[in-house]
Amino acid sequence: MSGPTPRSPVPRRPRRHDPGRRDRLIDAALTVIAERGVAGTTHREIARAADVPLGSMTYHFASLDEVLAEAFTRHADSVARVFDERLSAARDRDAAIEAVITLVSDDLLGARQDLVLSVELYVAAARNPALRTVTQAWMARSRQALERHFDATTARELDALIEGLVLHSALSTDPMTPEQIRHAICRHLR
Amino acid sequence: MSGPTPRSPVPRRPRRHDPGRRDRLIDAALTVIAERGVAGTTHREIARAADVPLGSMTYHFASLDEVLAEAFTRHADSVARVFDERLSAARDRDAAIEAVITLVSDDLLGARQDLVLSVELYVAAARNPALRTVTQAWMARSRQALERHFDATTARELDALIEGLVLHSALSTDPMTPEQIRHAICRHLR
Amino acid sequence: MSGPTPRSPVPRRPRRHDPGRRDRLIDAALTVIAERGVAGTTHREIARAADVPLGSMTYHFASLDEVLAEAFTRHADSVARVFDERLSAARDRDAAIEAVITLVSDDLLGARQDLVLSVELYVAAARNPALRTVTQAWMARSRQALERHFDATTARELDALIEGLVLHSALSTDPMTPEQIRHAICRHLR
Amino acid sequence: MSGPTPRSPVPRRPRRHDPGRRDRLIDAALTVIAERGVAGTTHREIARAADVPLGSMTYHFASLDEVLAEAFTRHADSVARVFDERLSAARDRDAAIEAVITLVSDDLLGARQDLVLSVELYVAAARNPALRTVTQAWMARSRQALERHFDATTARELDALIEGLVLHSALSTDPMTPEQIRHAICRHLR
DNA sequence: AATGAATGAGTATTCATTCAT
DNA sequence: TATGAATGAATACTCATTCAT
Numbered sequence: 029m030s031g032p033t034p035r036s037p038v039p040r041r042p043r044r045h046d047p048g049r050r051d052r053l054i055d056a057a058l059t060v061i062a063e064r065g066v067a068g069t070t071h072r073e074i075a076r077a078a079d080v081p082l083g084s085m086t087y088h089f090a091s092l093d094e095v096l097a098e099a100f101t102r103h104a105d106s107v108a109r110v111f112d113e114r115l116s117a118a119r120d121r122d123a124a125i126e127a128v129i130t131l132v133s134d135d136l137l138g139a140r141q142d143l144v145l146s147v148e149l150y151v152a153a154a155r156n157p158a159l160r161t162v163t164q165a166w167m168a169r170s171r172q173a174l175e176r177h178f179d180a181t182t183a184r185e186l187d188a189l190i191e192g193l194v195l196h197s198a199l200s201t202d203p204m205t206p207e208q209i210r211h212a213i214c215r216h217l218r
Numbered sequence: 219m220s221g222p223t224p225r226s227p228v229p230r231r232p233r234r235h236d237p238g239r240r241d242r243l244i245d246a247a248l249t250v251i252a253e254r255g256v257a258g259t260t261h262r263e264i265a266r267a268a269d270v271p272l273g274s275m276t277y278h279f280a281s282l283d284e285v286l287a288e289a290f291t292r293h294a295d296s297v298a299r300v301f302d303e304r305l306s307a308a309r310d311r312d313a314a315i316e317a318v319i320t321l322v323s324d325d326l327l328g329a330r331q332d333l334v335l336s337v338e339l340y341v342a343a344a345r346n347p348a349l350r351t352v353t354q355a356w357m358a359r360s361r362q363a364l365e366r367h368f369d370a371t372t373a374r375e376l377d378a379l380i381e382g383l384v385l386h387s388a389l390s391t392d393p394m395t396p397e398q399i400r401h402a403i404c405r406h407l408r
Numbered sequence: 409m410s411g412p413t414p415r416s417p418v419p420r421r422p423r424r425h426d427p428g429r430r431d432r433l434i435d436a437a438l439t440v441i442a443e444r445g446v447a448g449t450t451h452r453e454i455a456r457a458a459d460v461p462l463g464s465m466t467y468h469f470a471s472l473d474e475v476l477a478e479a480f481t482r483h484a485d486s487v488a489r490v491f492d493e494r495l496s497a498a499r500d501r502d503a504a505i506e507a508v509i510t511l512v513s514d515d516l517l518g519a520r521q522d523l524v525l526s527v528e529l530y531v532a533a534a535r536n537p538a539l540r541t542v543t544q545a546w547m548a549r550s551r552q553a554l555e556r557h558f559d560a561t562t563a564r565e566l567d568a569l570i571e572g573l574v575l576h577s578a579l580s581t582d583p584m585t586p587e588q589i590r591h592a593i594c595r596h597l598r
Numbered sequence: 599m600s601g602p603t604p605r606s607p608v609p610r611r612p613r614r615h616d617p618g619r620r621d622r623l624i625d626a627a628l629t630v631i632a633e634r635g636v637a638g639t640t641h642r643e644i645a646r647a648a649d650v651p652l653g654s655m656t657y658h659f660a661s662l663d664e665v666l667a668e669a670f671t672r673h674a675d676s677v678a679r680v681f682d683e684r685l686s687a688a689r690d691r692d693a694a695i696e697a698v699i700t701l702v703s704d705d706l707l708g709a710r711q712d713l714v715l716s717v718e719l720y721v722a723a724a725r726n727p728a729l730r731t732v733t734q735a736w737m738a739r740s741r742q743a744l745e746r747h748f749d750a751t752t753a754r755e756l757d758a759l760i761e762g763l764v765l766h767s768a769l770s771t772d773p774m775t776p777e778q779i780r781h782a783i784c785r786h787l788r
Numbered sequence: 789a790a791t792g793a794a795t796g797a798g799t800a801t802t803c804a805t806t807c808a809t
Numbered sequence: 810t811a812t813g814a815a816t817g818a819a820t821a822c823t824c825a826t827t828c829a830t
Contacts, residue, residue, distance in 0.1 A: 445721065527717075528721060531718060531720075534769075535635055540769075547766075561778070564778070565781075565782040565785065567762075568759070568765075568766040569786075571765055572757075572762025573758045575720070576754075579723065579734075580734075588751070588754070592759075596759075
């Protein structure tokens with residue numbers, strides 16, 4: 029009694045031909061990582077999030093590690109792209125400073141999911157060399173973007189300060205206000 | 219075939235009386251977290267690290283979460299204590315600045331295990347409210363220590379900068395040198 | 409010492425494709441419940457009884473409770489079916505009385521396993537609401553079957569009497585003989 | 599941090615000398631059995647219910663089975679005593695009939711805990727010979743009490759009917775009313 | 789006499805991955 | 810190409826019982 033499919037409650041899914049599914053799976057993986065952490069990210073959970081049969085996961089990816097690597101690469105790329113765009117749009121040093129402030133206040137602190145994903149990536153990278161490649165490429169790219177407007181030493185320091193401001197605000201019960209962030213950045217660059 | 223060798227098959231661990239075991243388990247937990255991450259921290263792994271039978275874990279702790287909470291509390295306490303000590307030893311602002319530099323270069327970046335533990339704690343806290351209590355108490359304590367020598371705004375910014383410098387160096391293939399760290403901190407406080 | 413004997417160490421069970429396994433598991437569960445009681449009914453025990461790997465249990469059933477519910481439902485259905493059949497075959501009141509006597513003497517008391525299963529179900533239902541549904545549907549069905557031939561009050565009393573006769577005989581060292589059962593039932597309906 | 603006693607939350611218990619503890623433990627066991635079933639009855643649970651240290655259980659009883667046996671014996675004795683008393687107080691057959699009705703309506707159906715305990719005992723006895731002794735002594739005693747007023751055959755039938763009425767009412771969503779019980783019993787004895 | 793600590797076997801359940809269709 | 814079924818290792822946790830104090 030009661031059909032033989034044990035877990036998935038009801039939804040018939042007649043989606044045999046589905047190009048772009050691999051892509052959707054990577055996005056689903058990011059959602060799951062953000063919601064439940066890398067530790068809670070399983071084939072099953074991702075498949076459920078993407079509304080796709082379990083077998084499809086191992087059909088499209090050789091292993092869960094492969095999924096994680098692709099997901100984190102996508103995340104880093106998307107954050108880095110915003111970084112690039114903000115800074116390459118700035119015409120002078122002052123505009124660059126404003127860009128950095130916006131970046132921290134709006135882009136980084138504004139997107140809860142991205143924030144969580146970044147910290148998850150840091151920790152995962154600590155033990156997974158494949159992910160270390162991702163974080164390093166990302167850091168290099170951020171610093172490069174900053175170096176369009178600041179000398180190498182300043183760029184590096186600024187990058188660290190940004191990291192600290194974001195992380196602190198993320199963990200704090202009373203995150204810094206945009207004015208406080210502006211103050212911190214301007215003081216360092218003064 | 220070949221008798222069952224009935225007595226003392228593995229002659230290890232005749233440790234029925236072992237006061238302080240709970241304590242050792244917490245330390246073992248910290249070692250395991252540092253080595254394999256929170257995700258890889260299991261009852262078994264901790265028991266193995268402490269050379270203690272598995273059942274002992276659940277005798278001493280109601281759940282794995284309790285173990286994590288106690289372990290991270292101990293970690294945060296020990297890091298905060300160093301912070302406190304360095305800063306309360308400083309007689310004036312200049313000495314305080316030197317203290318901060320030493321803190322970052324030596325204490326924080328010097329102890330690989332502590333560094334990893336801190337990042338693990340950040341991520342774990344993102345999903346575990348009990349741990350959030352730990353991080354917040356810790357942050358409050360650091361800031362308080364800094365406020366012995368700096369105004370509240372500066373203390374907060376400095377705390378964030380320290381965080382960023384440590385994290386960046388931790389993740390980077392080429393961590394910042396003590397001189398670079400001194401430069402960053404002095405520039406902000408200049 | 410002595411090579412690892414790499415191939416087919418225990419040449420059992422090459423049953424990758426096995427339709428109807430879920431079904432067999434439910435039957436195995438009933439066997440185990442009858443033999444060792446609900447308390448002794450574990451995933452492992454059922455898997456062993458069905459000669460199936462442990463993992464298969466949790467693939468087919470979301471929880472042990474689900475297994476129990478399905479197993480008891482099957483049991484109740486099968487007992488109720490016999491009840492139905494006997495009584496719907498009876499053409500008049502006298503035939504119905506004979507049917508009830510046969511039911512108690514042969515069907516209920518005759519099948520040791522069914523008897524034990526019923527008592528197990530009673531107790532389990534006392535603490536598991538899902539099972540209470542099963543017992544109640546079953547009771548309703550029995551009473552309905554009796555009401556084909558007897559008025560509602562009589563049906564209810566008869567149902568209770570049957571229960572008592574069966575339970576008493578089941579627990580007793582000297583169970584009632586068919587004649588004694590006939591006497592009890594006839595006296596009540598006289 | 600936090601003392602070495604892991605489970606029991608706070609309550610200091612300086613009760614080194616405590617005669618009658620064994621007795622209280624048996625009562626606690628009955629409470630636990632009624633609340634969580636034999637399957638959920640553990641040393642720990644009983645110790646907690648009696649507010650006694652775990653070690654005390656195995657100090658007073660050689661095994662859990664011993665606890666169960668003593669607890670069920672006490673339960674059966676107390677139910678049988680009521681049975682005895684009601685029936686020995688009856689001066690004639692009519693009074694005996696009234697006694698039986700009161701017994702079922704008030705004593706048996708009125709005490710939820712006793713009812714549950716009885717069914718638990720039945721099932722436990724099915725697999726534990728030591729308990730079978732208890733149930734059989736109990737049944738013999740009930741029947742003997744009935745035989746003060748009824749012939750052997752009637753006593754036996756009545757005993758079964760009582761059992762059925764109680765069990766049915768216990769399991770049913772709409773238990774029989776005292777009038778319905780009176781009707782059933784009187785009809786059988788008419 | 790009494791008890792906290794200790795332990796190993798057992799429990800349900802999860803899951804990455806393999807396989808047959 | 811795609812997937813439901815299958816599996817074995819692992820996980821957190823429970824517990825009767827033993828033991829040292």
